[in-house]
Amino acid sequence: MTFLKNFINVLSVASISFIFLSATFAFIVYFCLLDGKVKSKAGVAFIIVGLILATAGLWFLPMFYLSIAYFLSLWGLATLGPRLWDSKTGLWLLIAGAGGFGLSLLDSNFKLIAAKPDNVPIGAMIFLLGIFTWIALRKAYLNDRQIAAGGMTFEKTETNEKLFVWPDLVYTEMLCMIALTIVMIIWSVALRAPLEEAANPTSSPNPAKAPWYFLGLQEMLVYFDPWLAGVVLPTLIIVGLMAIPYIDTNPKGNGYYSFRERKWEIGVFLYGFLVLWSFLIITGTFLRGPNWNFFGPFEFWDPNKLEPLVNVDLSELIWVKALSMPLPKLWIIREAFGLGLILLYLGLAPAAAKGPFRRFYLKMGAPRYYVGAYLFLVMLALPIKMVLRWIFNLKYIVHIQEIFFNI
């Protein structure tokens, strides 16, 4: 039991769980949605990555834990394949999830955080996200299979069937309202809304947390400065969402669930919504304690926990560590490497338009392509910076304190 708890604690460290989640995401897409096989190029690549993780585990124990979880997930999803979408499998997964959660509640540290009134809805959200993702992908898979066999999607078979709003729709709506009312009443009677001591501007709680739906942004503060995490990136999320219908010119998949006809769109959206946004919120809510230190789900929130701050800037890594020189005074020289890297990164979009993504460029036209490509690059900057932090303890790629311009 203690071993299992330890295992989960280690596994939920942001760096480890993020890699695990990303890998699981890839496995689900490849094995369960695209009918991939282990005996294929991608399957071999998955196994090689796992072996690399296991080797890293020789020096760094958590990586070893990660490789165990990685191979379990690979094995499980590869054996299940599309059977992941059988109702029976879904039910078992749900039971396993709920059971695991119930058992965890026996642990007092876990219960203290998970049963906090404001955290209860977020716990429920994890389940809802899982359930609805499963439902959507199951329907997509079933439709994909129909389309591949030359048949009609489920929605198409009933598209000409019209029902009267009264009674069919009106009654469904009424039943939903009644059910929701009951849920809201039970929830409100069972769980009191939190009220802490009266506001006191001189004593700040530790940790001080934003409202839960912004905890993903607060968690991003670990990796980026506030001007990016708190202002620019949220703005770009909104802009990006609004741009979706104008960037995506694929006429297929309108009005029915499908995956294969929209692999890239759905892949990117789900990655952003589940693996980035939801993951960060869940980490920020359940796993960040005093001083914004990381705590595993079964760990005690010790306010005295010390985490050494060893992060260094790219400029220091290059000038001081690699070239053994003092940092240049003038920022434009000091940060030349970082700025160069950023420019190279931004240059990926035009480069890809000439190279591997020429197909997209021609199909979409320049404005769509560039808006889409830059939004995508900005989104990808988050996991890239996270991984750089974990591997190199990299603080800033560009650090111009003079004008608060740090990336």
Next chain:
Amino acid sequence: MTLKQVQEGIVNSQVWKSVFRVGIPNTNRKRVLAVLGSLILHLHPVKVRRSGVRMSYTWCMGGTSFFLFLVETVTGLLLMFYYRPTIEYAFTDIMDLREQAPFGIMREMHRWGAHAMVIAVWLHMFRVFMTGSYKPPREFNWNVGVILLVLTLLLSFTGYLLPWDQLAIWAITVGSNMARATPGAGNEGPMSALIKLGDVPLIHAGDDARFGLIGGRSIGAATLLRFYVLHCMVIPLAAGFLMAIHFWRVRKDGGISGPM
């Protein structure tokens, strides 16, 4: 008297007929008229695509978001009877509400409803994405939706401050601190320091984006009043207005999406 006679007696009475103009909708004609003749029901078309009615297609999440918005409106109005948005009273009013108000689950329902609404709106967006319903002709309605999503978050954010307890002010402090870093508009934002007149910086803690958001250099009486007005008047009205457009467009864009 049998049950049927009672029913007929009621349905044929002048009172009933004056309210429900078509009587029991037991023929197709009456079903059409029942929907057309009612202000609320005629938000719907008369007939809908079968897949649009299926819970497994829409997950009923748009409807759930709207219903929760109504729950928030009703419970919020009740809370307004008890709550005064000033530093002296805000916290004690909530305490009173908790201790004194009979059948006091309004605050609970308002808070949990708010959390639930945020989740419902996310799931609704997720569904709309997965069925590709943002594609033509529904691009505009997707955008109305994104603004509704932002308004939903702002509603919840402004409401978070009102209980005026430790949880409230510190969450809003953390949340609004970010505005300080707005590029070119926050006093700690990149480039802001470059905006100056001679030696005088134009962007400082007394006039930057954060100051505008919370109405002062720190969270205080002005913030509370400001957030209260935004929370109870401005944002709900804006959201209600946009919802009307949203629903209107759902119909004008051809009803709930289905395969062409």
